[in-house]
Amino acid sequence: MNQILFENRCKCNEEISVVKKRKLTSRSEGKPLQYPKSTEIKCKTFQIKYDGKLSLLAKFILNSFQNKYIYYGIDDILYQFRFDSNEYERLLAILYSPIISLQNNYSINFFDIWVNEIYIEEDSKPNKFLSKESQPLSQFTYITVKFFYKTKVPTKKQESLW
Template identity: 45%
Template sequence: MVQKIINPNFNIKTFNIKCENKLSPLAKTIIKSFKFKLYYYVVDDLLYLLKSNPTELNYLLQILHSTVIFLQNNLYVNFFDIYVYDISINEVSKFNRLVNHQSDYFKVSNDITIKLAYQVKPITKKLETIW
């Protein structure tokens, strides 16, 4: 059993993403395995496990990279200090009875909630040598 350790040195930022693209069952399984993994391991897993579906791979990488870039640009977080604390997928079905085609009655979208844990280390002041 994995225990959630609350460390005062770590912060958690939640991102909610609405995906209009339909995710494959393989992608959903891979995404669910990201919990408590360092971010660069998550990227490694995606690159290796979804190489057979480059469109879905690129789509998921864009989502993940945008969350990490947000942390880097706004909170000055180091890439190596980020891990996926929690991730969940919620499938949302919308019924549209005004559509003519039988297959378009239900539109499925996925809402992905990503909680990234990160550590902000204080910037060390460079010591100047006196010569």
């Protein structure tokens, strides 16, 4: 992938191929977002209580976020649930609340957040006041999300000339 192929024709119509190596740049080659180095990252864990039960597709999508940019995770949610508005709104709310907390408290850029781990634990709580024969259970889900983020030094605002 680090080679460029030039094709030229000489006067006798023979095809000549010249291979020239490109210099590698510090930017990622075709990857718009790079995973940070281990010395640059910090982590924060959020536990979210979700009232109700998640669908199997929602669990699958949330579990696929591990070691993924939050931007790509949100894109996956929007692509998979484009017809079921209730489910994707709830999943986006699950992800947006910790992201906004990171942005407000630590001045983290949206593109500097990665999902490291997600744990989903479903639990049910019986109603003690109802008879044992008809015990409707209130179901809820605990979603634990561990985010990696990269902090940058805030830029100093320039003083005005007047």
